[in-house]
Amino acid sequence: MFIPSHFVGKSVGRLTKKECIQYLKNCKSMVGLQQIHSQIIKIGFHQDIDALDKLIVFCADTSLGNLPYAERIFNYAEYPSLFIYNVMIKAYAKNSSYRKSILLFDELRIEGLWPDNFTYPFVLKSVAQISNVSLGKKIHGFAVKTGAEFDCYVCNSLMDMYSELGQLEYVQKLFDGMPNRDVVSWNVLISGYVKCRKFEEAVNVFYRMRSENAIKPDEATVVSTLSACTNLKRLDLGEEIHSIVRDEFELGFTPIISNALLDMYSKCGHLSIARQMFDEMPVKNVICWTAMVSGYVGSGKLDKARSLFERSPSKDVILWTTMINGYVQFNQFDEAIALFHRMQIQRVKPDKFTLVAILTGCAQSGALEQGRWIHGYIEVNRIKLDAIIGTALIDMYAKCGCVVKSLEIFNRMNRHEKDTASWTSIICGLALNGQTDKALVLFSEMKRDGFRPDDITFIGVLTACSHGGLVNEGLIHFESMKRNYQIEPKLEHYGCVIDLLGRSGRLDEAEEMIERAPNEDIEIVIPLYGALLSACRTYGNVKMGERMGKKLAEIETKDSSVHTLLANIYASANRWADVTKVRRRMRDAGVKKEPGCSSIEIDGNIHEFLVRDTSHSEIQDVHSMLHSITKVVTDLGELQFEEDI
Known part of the structure; x- marks a missing residue:
């Protein structure tokens, strides 16, 4: 039994509530907690609210605790407090058990408890993660009824939920109606516009924040606004923010701000300034190495990118993926595959974005065998077939001519794993392979299931109509783009x-x-x-x-x-x-x-041939085989001619 040294010699039956609480305060492991919990049960303190609070707080801790054990304690509690509900809601949200978090929110209200400003943030986060707009509005309504909406902490959480759900009109309305705003309120509004790719609006909010002169920007403000400048390719705005940080910002050039500036200059094409900043950094982390490599990749300077990649003292999966994606982007697929294999040798586990980059390369070059190998890798390593991985596999198989396999993968994905990109990929794949009817049937299913087509979806639909000779239907779909979906052709x-x-x-x-x-x-x-x-x-x-x-x-x-x-x-x-x-x-x-170009994949290697190009290492053997095949075909043709006579 776990007993602290200063309690050794005491009879366990004489433990007091104060001593039990002290045990829990000093506990450092789940083994110790379970021993203490067993003694608490024996002496009848297992329903004591102070003991329950301490037990559940420890068990819900992600670093030391055990959430299933916390769940069991919670389920046996006769009268759990609001504090305990809040701890469990937070724990479920952090553990990605979003629906459980929302169920507890409903349960506490049934039990007659009123949510407070610590309850809402993680419930609203859970709602955002399951993308349920109507549920979010219901919880918002409940917050309004209870007056919690006017709490700055709750209002910031509501704004963040709506921004994750893409409901920017609600974000702006909440912000404008706040009686008191803090720096987080401004940051949530700016980052919300950035998330929804409303970059001009994000920059405008930053300038409004400065003009009102009520709240000073912090690190998060600067980083979000720089992200907007980067996406707008507005170097002038980025340079202005750089000056503000240099002249007015109390924290100065923190590593995070320096990395954001480096990324901005790189992606705006000013690699010389970016490189100067990079070289002057006293401490370089993997993020700044990645930003600089990404800048060279974006400018097509793959040799410089690779040189810097090799110099990086530490390489995380993002840096590896950046370099691999650069080779794919500029059609150097062999280099991408070689780097991917080296990544595996060095035991760096690829993430789904690495795999998508490689699958994209396979699709571009028609490397079916390599694509199948990557698919096998995904299955062997039990990587979840989500919308991103699934879409990349669908696209790869379709562009390699295996549209049946594309359909098989698409049908294996459940509704929650599909998004507009998944539907678009299979529709375009079917259209590309001449399967007009199936493409148009899936387009109808996509709309029926509530997915909104985008401009790329309509390229697939129109291509299908073109291959199938469906002129009138194609024209109807074309006219519907602007009329029904507000998509400018x-x-x-x-x-x-x-x-x-x-x-x-x-x-x-x-x-x-x-x-x-x-x-x-x-x-x-x-x-x-x-x-x-x-x-x-x-x-x-x-x-x-x-x-x-x-x-x-x-x-x-x-x-x-x-x-x-x-x-x-x-x-x-x-x-x-x-x-x-x-x-x-x-x-x-x-x-x-x-010049005409053709390629063929043999044993996982892509062989490319141009008209009048004799640079291939086995060109003599290729010509010899071509001559032999031509002779056989010619002889067969002459034989058939004689038979016809």
């Missing part, structure tokens, strides 16, 4: 519709659609003319092809494909003089036709 959507109309021979309507497309930058409409030129060639419409060709000549595009299409249109009409003119214009303008 982008160039890609116009391109899909022009392709849809062009494939069906409705060339005049396709030309009208080009006129409707946004054309602030004339260069960006070139693909639309290219799509229509392709249709002109298919349907032999030389007159329209010439008209498109003249418009492209005015733009002076360097895109070889549109020049080639126009030349082919003239060739199909036997207008060889015009073909010569197009090719002469290409030569004079320095336009070169991009």
